[in-house]
Amino acid sequence: MRPARTLSWTIGAGLAAFVALGASGQGQVASEEEAMEVAEKRSEAMKSMGQSMRTLKRFAEGRGSAEDAAAAATVIADTAPALPSLFPAGTGMAALPDSESKEVIWEEWDDFVAATERLGEKAAALQAALDAGDSGGIGAAFGDLGKNGCGGCHSKFREKRDS
Numbered sequence: 381m382r383p384a385r386t387l388s389w390t391i392g393a394g395l396a397a398f399v400a401l402g403a404s405g406q407g408q409v410a411s412e413e414e415a416m417e418v419a420e421k422r423s424e425a426m427k428s429m430g431q432s433m434r435t436l437k438r439f440a441e442g443r444g445s446a447e448d449a450a451a452a453a454t455v456i457a458d459t460a461p462a463l464p465s466l467f468p469a470g471t472g473m474a475a476l477p478d479s480e481s482k483e484v485i486w487e488e489w490d491d492f493v494a495a496t497e498r499l500g501e502k503a504a505a506l507q508a509a510l511d512a513g514d515s516g517g518i519g520a521a522f523g524d525l526g527k528n529g530c531g532g533c534h535s536k537f538r539e540k541r542d543s
């Protein structure tokens with residue numbers, strides 16, 4: 381696990397520096413049409429991470445290939461830094477009836493961005509564990525990713541509707 385930690389810290393520090401530079405902002409949508417378009421992209425990005433988590437779960441349970449697991453972890457690692465741009469102001473549940481995005485996202489934007497960074501760090505830690513091929517480390521990193529990476533944001537910023 382030591383290489384994984386070093387890697388995730390390095391990436392975390394890099395991201396923190398990057399975000400500090402660009403911290404001024406949330407995007408803004410110009411029209412309802414634009415809001416719906418971005419919400420659709422966001423939904424696709426989240427669903428593809430959901431699919432990736434299912435692939436990773438199978439692998440953690442001893443099924444599926446290491447190649448598929450690595451690709452799934454990469455999808456999540458690559459999606460994390462793009463998440464802030466998929467949440468411009470005016471695209472939450474107040475504007476879009478189908479959205480599950482709570483308005484607190486824009487009230488506590490720095491905290492939301494930090495949650496996307498945390499996701500990136502945890503995905504990187506899982507990538508490192510997968511590279512090392514250490515099954516205990518993979519299981520731990522997968523659990524941490526789901527609980528604190530995805531769940532850590534959903535618990536505060538997403539209001540899941542009955543479906």
Ligand code: HEC
Nearest residue numbers: 423426427429430479480481495496499529530533537538
């Ligand atoms: C930084 C916050 C954040 C992180 C991290 C995050 N999500 Fe989400 N997720 C949201 C929000 C907010 C919504 C609601 C979006 C909406 O409906 O407007 C959502 C919605 C979803 C949905 C429902 C999409 C739909 O349209 O049906 C899925 C599935 C999902 N997330 C999976 C994941 C998985 C899996 C991870 C981790 C790999 C993850 N999310 C990480 C904030 C986050």
